[in-house]
Amino acid sequence: MNISYKELSKINELQFQLIREQLRYIVENSPFYSKLFQKEKLLPNDILNLEDFKKIPMTTKEDLQHQNQDFISVPKAEIIDYVTTSGTLGKPVSFALNEADLQRLAENEKRSFEMVGITRDDVVQLTTTLDRRFMAGMAYFLGLRKLGAGIVRSGSGLPALQWESITRFQPKYLVAVPSFLLKMIAFAKQEGIDLKKTSVKAVICIGEPLRDSNLKLNALGRKINADWDIELFSTYASTEMATAFTECKEHTGNHNLPDLIFAEILDKNGKEVETGQIGELVVTPLQTRTMPLLRFATGDMVRKLGNNCNCGQNSLKISTPLGRKKQMLKFKGTSVYPQQVIECLNAFGSLNNYIIEALHDELENDKLLIKIPNEFNDLKALKTHLQAHLKVLPELQKIDGKEIDVLKFPKAGRKPVLFRDLRI
Ligand SMILES: [Zn+2]
Incomplete structure (x- = not known):
């Protein structure tokens, strides 16, 4: 179900139904949240609208770190994949996925790739790691598999192997960390590979910001494009969100997937900011089962970019993070x-x-x-x-x-x- 093309009022209605379903599931199955609801004297059925929903206290990274096991909401035998967060700030946190979560992750990434324009006729080279307890690498593979596209798992690093794979399999798309593209460019120059004649037309960029706060390519993006004329797509995701926010071909912000995540962008008093303003992204991933989170405060400051897009989707758009709240x-x-x-x-x-x-x-x-x-x-x-x-x-x-x-x-x-x- 892709509800992003429906009218905004319909999107909001469908999304709230999913929020209520998620709430019922969470309070029934998550030790952490059933305790929290008891303490706050809240019942899932009391939450009739978004105003009620926003009374639920936020979940923090510290909660996840200190009470990690209390977030597990399925029997251990159901768990298939164990991952950890990147741990850029502090210790990595454990996460786990069951079959339903893996299916959801595949759907999330499939839609993210569709937004960029990838079809089953295309070949995509994954220059990211699939192992090392990394959720995103697996998500790309599962998403492309669900989409039916061709996949080259060249893995991270090794510019020589990347170029050999490009020559061999002629991928139209890469998934890559932007600064790694600079290494590939340097290698190509050194080896006399003509960057004007490669099969690569676009890159789905991960892990580093690509645009400045005015949505223009930043210095890194411009540096790549100065040597290599490829379309660069910005994405933003995290293990806790288990969902990607992806740029469409308009490049005017990263779309959310409203049936897979509910995003709030809040000022320092916890009030939703106006379009154009910066606030902290607070997320409630929807349809997650093993470690569902409610109102998780990401600590990432993003700009709210509204719901209108020339691509026809009416889902909320946000910028990639402009900084950390604490910073x-x-x-x-x-x-x-x-x-x-x-x-x-x-x-x-x-x-x-x-x-x-x-x-x-x-x-x-x-x-x-x-x-x-x-x-x-x-x-x-x-x-x-x-x-x-x-x-x-x-x-x-x-x-x-x-x-x-x-x-x-x-x-x-x-x-x-x-x-x-x-x-x-
Ligand atoms: Zn769009």
């Missing part, structure tokens, strides 16, 4: 997220080394400091650029480039750290 800086009266500053600095051509730090000043106000190398000499232009894009000017400090590298590559980390939060 928000209230800076000279404006809310700024580190990711916005990173995008802005990456877009400034001549600056290729920096680190951003958030601190408190003597009055406990947030302060934003950008450390740049001593040899950087385009300070005036950088200030104008920052002022124009962020509407506020952070403090700039010149230090030794080597010191920046030390801060950027802490011993335990695998990825460079571009933002340090020193406010706590």
